[in-house]
Amino acid sequence: MKRIVIADDSATARMMIRRCLEIVGFGEAEFVEAENGREALTHVKQSPAFLLVSDLNMPIMDGEALLKWVKASPKLVDLPVLIITSAGNPAKAEQLLNMGAFAVVNKPVNPALLNDVLAPLLDKED
């Protein structure tokens, strides 16, 4: 079973992201929710994840710091990190992609957007 960790300080945002992921083909996945980057990092270290979806602007540890920690860890470096942010623009997106983000998309998300972005992962085996 694919394990997907969703990090966002908003319960509403986590719910919306999860609904969209279920619609685009991850309906059978195990979803783990985190309220900040530190919680998310703990979850992905505890057990292998298929995908990490993270907001950028969060308390305690933000999405950029989370991405740095993940990409600096030999065990986690291959984990795809999808950044979903309200504070994004092309310059920020390029910076995050250079840091190793799988993709960067702006809020609000919808199933069509996530389907396009996650297409390379949708048929991937666990």
Place this chain on the structure above:
Amino acid sequence: MDAIKQLFAEKLTETLEETLENMAFLSIDPATAETAAEYSNPLKEVHLLVTAPVLMELRLRMAEELLFQVVETMYIMDRTDVTEQLINDLLSEILNTLAGRFMADILPTNQTFSLGLPEVMEDNSPSEDNLLLQTFFQADEHPLSVSIMAPDMDDIVEYFEA
């Protein structure tokens, strides 16, 4: 300054329409301060600071009833199960998304920006001194309004007229 206010008002309306349509399947219509003032049911308000490249504050005020309706639809929940925390979270996320889209729209493509975290506040009407813009809308006959505050109007003029 009038040109900046007009640009902000246009972009704010566009981004609010997109945000509410995408997040809550809500459509909005323009309204006036008078219609908002006539509304006698509870309102909720959330604030969010823009900390770079210019200092501004965005405030979103929405009818609590509208937020309840959106939560009931989005979460597929009974009214009795909807908590104030969930209502506040939705309001905050709407403003967070709105602020991001608005800033991306008004700034040059390669200009990064920073947003603070949204804070739900007790009713606190904006002071006229710091008020840059206030726009009124309604959705399903419930009011909502967005205000933009700026501590230093000269900074705003200098940045956006450059």
